[in-house]
Amino acid sequence: MKELESIKKYVSKYISLTEDEEKYFLSVLTVKKIRKKQNVVQPDFTCKCRNYIVKGAMRAYYLDDNSQEHTITLAIDDWWISDFNSYIYQQPATLFVEALEDTIVIQIEYTNEQLLLEKVPKFERFFRIITQYGFAFLQRRLLSSISKSAEERYETILVEYPLIAQRVPQFALASYLGMSTEYLSKLRNNKVSLKKLK
Amino acid sequence: MKELESIKKYVSKYISLTEDEEKYFLSVLTVKKIRKKQNVVQPDFTCKCRNYIVKGAMRAYYLDDNSQEHTITLAIDDWWISDFNSYIYQQPATLFVEALEDTIVIQIEYTNEQLLLEKVPKFERFFRIITQYGFAFLQRRLLSSISKSAEERYETILVEYPLIAQRVPQFALASYLGMSTEYLSKLRNNKVSLKKLK
């Protein structure tokens, strides 16, 4: 299956596998097509899988008491997504994980991941490394969230992750950046920052 | 050295070591006393160590162009702290990591960590697990930062991490929560939320 090529390539950036190891690894993966607006995770159900996006775009968001959406994760090709808190603790999810367009994902189930780690300990290293990158990424994002204005956050993502910023709908980007859709719209159309030019 | 007992106990929660492995592990550690206000990391210098706090309190903060401080991490006994982006990429730091009181830390140097991972691969697992917990923690914090009001964020930390909230000075807590010291002070003394009671 050609979908598996992308994750093989991805893994090989961090560890190299023997034929047997690779075979076993591929045997625990499931390829799945997710249609736009479909959820792979919902609140109250335990998140069973890590999802690696082969092609497409997804988001993970929290729906608060005022039915406001807050996007925790945006992910496109070659990124991972899930309700990570639910996944690693194997507890009921609090997030939705939804496809923003028709998407192909590769899933690893939690119990299979544990088996994989046992049988092929190299994957301890693999997951350590990618989780470290994820951690560092989140820390940069948190700093941005705490210290920057809405306008600066928007400009930063345009520069650092243009592919994501261009690909996802605006309402998803706004809630990822922690601002209202209206305000993001105004930023994009210079209805706000013009003030600074006076 | 009795300081090493705490980290031995901490590590044993996740992996069990043979005598030799433990001996090697301990040999790459350095115990250090950091006096209040002293920095273990500064911008422009590459962060060489992970720091495990045996006893004390520290914070990592970013100093922006307006000389405002933004606290990324608060850490007390049994927590880790460093400029993680600088550490894992071995690039110049952007943060200060400073002791909020006299503190005893155990340091692992980057190159020694790499050796340790090679010689005792169990530590791949150890760092994978603690990094996953860290990642999940950051994700919850980010959600809080994006979706909650200043008052809610303050109340949440009081409930979930009372030991940290009580131990660090108020200006550090305020900048960790992403609000001004004045506003936190008003929240604590009900100068703001009283409005809601009318």
Place this chain on the structure above:
DNA sequence: CGCGACGTTGATTTGCCTCAACGATTGTGG
């Protein structure tokens, strides 16, 4: 003892939200 760091309080300002109304685009059933 005196200075600097920390916290408090009130007055004022502002960045961003909320609400409301309106185009534009998409997709869907008749």
Place this chain on the structure above:
DNA sequence: CCACAATCGTTGAGGCAAATCAACGTCGCG
């Protein structure tokens, strides 16, 4: 294939949460 609804983005007016500014009290430390 069109009509109509739903979804998404835009724009403006008004309001509020939290920042900023300024002044002052207090404690701990050199």
